[in-house]
């Protein structure tokens with residue numbers, strides 16, 4: 001059978017405003033005790049008046065523009081009604097038929113994925129399910145939540161993962177959302193169905209995919225499950241399925257996802273007129289986005305496409321990189337190599353953000369300069385960087401203290417080389433018989449004796465000369 | 469417009485209400501007469517009247533993104549029939 005897969009995504013992102021969507025409660029609830037960031041509005045008390053957060057509207061317009069959407073003149077909020085304890089009011093304030101952005105697109109690895117809509121709603125309370133009861137923490141309720149809905153243009157689990165990855169980077173560049181999936185700040189649901197020999201089958205909604213790899217694994221599992229069912233002649237049903245960490249999807253037969261939400265216009269919030277001047281102002285303030293950043297890093301800065309891709313897809317690293325460039329001291333390609341290599345290694349190990357780490361851009365550049373000018377070897381440089389991360393001290397200071405300056409003095413290298421030759425007569429004979437690869441071994445011996453400080457090129461030349 | 473008992477039961481289920489068959493009959497009658505009243509609106513000629521989503525002529529009522537103090541936990545859970553460790557406690561839903 002010839003199979004095709006059809007996937008559409010709904011991505012929810014909490015916006016990084018300071019206050020909630022319709023009240024002044026703080027959005028900084030991550031490490032707070034339950035129910036300490038709540039007020040009568042987000043508790044859904046009778047008689048309260050929600051008021052829309054101006055910044056949240058701006059962030060949503062900016063995202064919609066970055067995703068090439070059209071921004072209609074008028075938009076409004078609607079009530080989405082359902083009964084579940086994560087909703088204080090019995091309805092969620094959302095947007096139904098007049099979203100803030102419509103009809104956009106995003107290119108993923110050369111393929112254009114249509115964006116159906118971008119709209120704004122409020123996040124719901126967090127539920128903790130215990131066996132005998134459910135506990136409700138309202139802190140999250142009312143956090144501005146932006147939803148990006150794609151057209152069903154995605155045809156593989158890989159594409160789905162790439163889409164969410166790219167979208168997350170765009171949100172980070174715009175500065176409108178952290179995009180942190182582990183903390184639940186970015187969440188993704190997918191609709192997936194298959195076609196077999198051109199015939200379509202019912203679609204399944206997959207929820208709870210809370211990492212990029214989770215998205216891939218869930219959709220890959222679901223694609224396979226649906227294909228196998230069709231091959232075996234089993235009946236597929238339209239349903240909602242959850243995804244477990246064991247990598248399987250399972251049917252969620254609960255009624256909490258009743259699809260009859262009886263939307264109607266939110267009477268407490270007057271409609272919004274999105275003034276063209278406002279929209280154009282926001283458009284002109286959009287920062288450089290990942291794709292054009294990448295292009296510029298290749299064309300103007302001279303990075304390889306590979307380096308540019310890796311650097312531009314990590315916003316904090318990219319910011320750090322660009323500060324390094326202002327130092328004017330070191331070659332961009334070398335900075336990129338260090339950032340993507342030992343620097344990233346250290347950052348990941350320490351679990352910090354480049355902007356918060358002790359090694360400031362000018363300090364890294366100083367280190368790179370020491371290596372580039374041959375004063376210390378690359379291997380020593382890596383060790384020195386490790387120490388800089390530990391102590392926050394400068395490269396020069398560490399190098400002086402540790403005495404790791406590279407030995408470029410020919411006499412010094414020659415003395416050590418002679419010693420190595422006299423101690424390795426077997427290797428020397430092999431070399432003279434034509435086994436030239438023994439040279440690498442001998443260079444290694446010189447390095448060992450000098451704690452890696454001998455200049456490798458000079459060492460190799462000196463040894464070759466002595467062995468003639 | 470006549471609302472059938474099945475429709476009443478469906479709406480009640482969405483609202484998590486359980487109705488006796490007597491209540492279903494009563495609400496079917498009551499809701500039908502409410503819908504009839506709304507039907508009167510369809511008799512009005514609305515050609516040339518722009519659609520409205522809101523009765524007031526207000527628009528763009530925003531608040532700036534400024535934090536304001538929240539309630540104390542004591543006040544938040546004061547009216548809760550059941551609570552546990554600062555959480556509201558409800559019947560299990562999973």
Ligand SMILES: [Zn+2]
Nearest residue numbers: 023025039042
């Ligand atoms: Zn609040």
